[in-house]
Amino acid sequence: MNNVSVSVRDLSLSFGAVTVLDTLNLDIQNGEFLVLLGSSGCGKSTLLNCIAGLLDVTNGQIFIKDKNVTWEEPKDRGIGMVFQSYALYPQMTVERNLSFGLRVAKLPAAEIDKRVARAAEILQIQPLLKRKPSELSGGQRQRVAIGRALVRDVDVFLFDEPLSNLDAKLRSELRVEIKRLHQSLNNTMIYVTHDQIEALTLADRIAVMKSGVIQQLADPMTIYNFPENLFVAGFIGSPSMNFFRGEIKDRGGRKVIEVNGVDFGMEAYPARGPLEAGRKVVLGVRPEHVKVDENVPGREVHDAVVDIEEPMGADNLLWLKHAGQTMSVRIAGARRYAPGTALKISFDMSMASVFDAATENRI
Amino acid sequence: MDDTVSLKGRAAHSASRLAPGPKGKKPRPMFSPRNIMIYGALIFAAAYYLLPLYVMVVTSLKGMPEIRLGNIFSPPLEITFEPWVKAWSSACTGLNCDGLSRGFWNSVRITIPSTVVSIAIASINGYALANWRFKGADLFFTILIVGAFIPYQVMIYPIVIVLREIGLYGSLTGLIIVHTIFGMPILTLLFRNYFSSLPEELFKAARIDGAGFWTIYFKIMLPMSLPIFVVAMILQITGIWNDFLFGVVFTRPEYYPMTVQLNNIVNSVQGVKEYNVNMAATILTGAVPLIVYFVSGRLFVRGIAAGAVKG
Numbered sequence: 001m002n003n004v005s006v007s008v009r010d011l012s013l014s015f016g017a018v019t020v021l022d023t024l025n026l027d028i029q030n031g032e033f034l035v036l037l038g039s040s041g042c043g044k045s046t047l048l049n050c051i052a053g054l055l056d057v058t059n060g061q062i063f064i065k066d067k068n069v070t071w072e073e074p075k076d077r078g079i080g081m082v083f084q085s086y087a088l089y090p091q092m093t094v095e096r097n098l099s100f101g102l103r104v105a106k107l108p109a110a111e112i113d114k115r116v117a118r119a120a121e122i123l124q125i126q127p128l129l130k131r132k133p134s135e136l137s138g139g140q141r142q143r144v145a146i147g148r149a150l151v152r153d154v155d156v157f158l159f160d161e162p163l164s165n166l167d168a169k170l171r172s173e174l175r176v177e178i179k180r181l182h183q184s185l186n187n188t189m190i191y192v193t194h195d196q197i198e199a200l201t202l203a204d205r206i207a208v209m210k211s212g213v214i215q216q217l218a219d220p221m222t223i224y225n226f227p228e229n230l231f232v233a234g235f236i237g238s239p240s241m242n243f244f245r246g247e248i249k250d251r252g253g254r255k256v257i258e259v260n261g262v263d264f265g266m267e268a269y270p271a272r273g274p275l276e277a278g279r280k281v282v283l284g285v286r287p288e289h290v291k292v293d294e295n296v297p298g299r300e301v302h303d304a305v306v307d308i309e310e311p312m313g314a315d316n317l318l319w320l321k322h323a324g325q326t327m328s329v330r331i332a333g334a335r336r337y338a339p340g341t342a343l344k345i346s347f348d349m350s351m352a353s354v355f356d357a358a359t360e361n362r363i
Numbered sequence: 364m365d366d367t368v369s370l371k372g373r374a375a376h377s378a379s380r381l382a383p384g385p386k387g388k389k390p391r392p393m394f395s396p397r398n399i400m401i402y403g404a405l406i407f408a409a410a411y412y413l414l415p416l417y418v419m420v421v422t423s424l425k426g427m428p429e430i431r432l433g434n435i436f437s438p439p440l441e442i443t444f445e446p447w448v449k450a451w452s453s454a455c456t457g458l459n460c461d462g463l464s465r466g467f468w469n470s471v472r473i474t475i476p477s478t479v480v481s482i483a484i485a486s487i488n489g490y491a492l493a494n495w496r497f498k499g500a501d502l503f504f505t506i507l508i509v510g511a512f513i514p515y516q517v518m519i520y521p522i523v524i525v526l527r528e529i530g531l532y533g534s535l536t537g538l539i540i541v542h543t544i545f546g547m548p549i550l551t552l553l554f555r556n557y558f559s560s561l562p563e564e565l566f567k568a569a570r571i572d573g574a575g576f577w578t579i580y581f582k583i584m585l586p587m588s589l590p591i592f593v594v595a596m597i598l599q600i601t602g603i604w605n606d607f608l609f610g611v612v613f614t615r616p617e618y619y620p621m622t623v624q625l626n627n628i629v630n631s632v633q634g635v636k637e638y639n640v641n642m643a644a645t646i647l648t649g650a651v652p653l654i655v656y657f658v659s660g661r662l663f664v665r666g667i668a669a670g671a672v673k674g
Binding site: 049052053054073074075079080081083084085086087088089090091100101104105148152160 | 562564565567568569570571572573574578582583586587
């Protein structure tokens with residue numbers, strides 16, 4: 001237990017009749033970077049606010065460093081928080097912004113100066129210390145906001161969509177900086193985002209949330225390659241996974257999934273249990289797990305027709321017509337196909353996912 | 364390299380390659396129907412409000428013989444400030460003949476404490492309602508808003524009794540309390556809406572930083588709220604300064620505010636109607652709200668706009 005930094009136990013939160021979080025359990029290890037990922041309204045920010053103590057929980061407990069903080073004030077929880085809108089105090093200089101919490105806590109002036117100087121050095125914002133927030137760019141503001149969490153000298157950092165207000169270039173720059181910060185400080189970080197790229201690049205583990213329930217909690221590669229259910233599979237990945245609705249059939253001892261009259265052989269699929277014939281399923285294949293016009297021994301070959309081509313530089317995205325529906329395939333950027341071209345494709349079923357059509361869980 | 368050179372060359376050429384016809388800024392005729400409508404309406408509205416003021420100023424600077432000529436729009440032939448002096452220091456109201464000066468100082472002694480106290484309380488109310496979602500906040504707020512819609516007249520007699528029972532009837536303190544209470548609903552609404560429009564994350568950040576109720580109010584909220592304080596100040600100063608009803612009901616003659624005294628001067632039935640003194644007295648009474656508007660009007664508009672964004 002003593003390696004657990006933040007522990008959320010049976011946490012529930014409802015506003016009147018609306019349940020936002022439902023008996024949620026989550027253990028976050030010391031020094032772990034955990035990302036809460038989900039679309040808006042899934043409860044991820046609410047969960048973060050509960051951990052921060054900004055929202056009162058309806059039921060359950062929250063532990064930080066083995067201390068029950070369920071009823072503690074935010075300042076007594078040993079957390080620092082960074083907000084989407086930066087939330088810098090507009091009337092104070094950067095220096096005053098950084099030191100506000102320390103001054104409220106009545107720390108000695110020398111200690112305050114030392115901590116502010118250290119945070120400013122780590123984030124390289126020394127030249128900005130005398131400026132007001134309105135004189136800073138978005139990236140600089142978010143750096144100061146991170147600094148404000150830094151000076152608090154806490155064990156747990158909470159990030160509430162910190163990069164969502166920045167433009168694409170700054171976002172990728174700060175993303176790297178946050179990762180570097182985590183590597184050098186080794187604090188526990190809980191990071192809320194709706195951006196799957198941020199989640200995949202930053203996280204040690206990702207918790208994918210929907211309707212106040214964690215759908216899957218795992219490391220990024222597991223989440224990406226072995227999604228637990230249809231929601232996770234569809235949410236992660238861009239373009240998203242190709243889904244084929246069909247039925248398991250037994251073709252003389254050989255298990256296939258039949259989709260609109262086309263058979264997909266499932267010999268290579270690492271199923272968790274027997275694939276019973278007659279079961280309605282959804283077959284999911286990522287765009288990069290399809291080979292185009294390449295002969296892979298032992299794989300069955302399907303016929304497809306190019307519908308639309310989307311060249312993206314390094315990659316070329318083909319939208320194909322196959323088995324009565326449209327699917328996407330990612331190939332090398334140099335390989336070009338004109339719309340209408342007929343081609344041969346084969347599927348890497350060892351990397352595919354099969355979900356029960358009714359329960360939507362992986363089988 | 365060749366490409367950039369040729370591009371530059373083309374750019375330099377393009378100035379001389381414009382086709383004949385419209386180019387650059389579109390000309391706008393001064394006397395278009397649109398302009399005539401807009402400026403006509405504006406000038407009419409301005410004249411509508413300024414003409415009475417003009418008549419008042421002009422009349423107050425004339426002597427009585429000149430006024431009797433009856434030409435109210437003509438400028439004074441002989442400018443005299445005597446009516447102003449008389450209105451301020453020796454016009455008769457009832458038995459006293461010391462002019463408006465006493466009423467002026469009464470009004471100052473009523474307006475300043477009422478404004479300061481009501482704004483202080485209402486801003487804290489609004490802050491608590493907007494940021495600290497305490498239990499029963501919605502009910503409290505609803506009651507306050509309902510209070511804003513109850514006509515004053517209904518409450519006058521009960522308040523007279525209450526003030527009498529606590530021994531404050533007829534005193535300035537009593538009137539100040541009444542003004543403070545009656546300003547509360549609308550001011551609280553104003554402050555609540557303004558504080559709700561400030562980013563909630565600022566409040567959250569301050570709480571993470573360990574600031575409590577009063578620290579957040581004084582260190583974070585107050586410095587960001589100058590516009591709305593100016594709005595509240597203008598509303599209260601003009602409202603209380605212009606009040607007549609409460610002044611006449613809740614105080615004794617020696618504490619009458621300026622408005623009540625003005626009424627007594629203008630409506631006095633004895634002797635000759637001194638129009639010039641009446642006009643001067645009216646301008647003097649209206650001067651304070653007028654000055655407040657001129658000094659802080661720009662902030663007023665900004666604050667009203669800021670408070671109106673989010674409800």
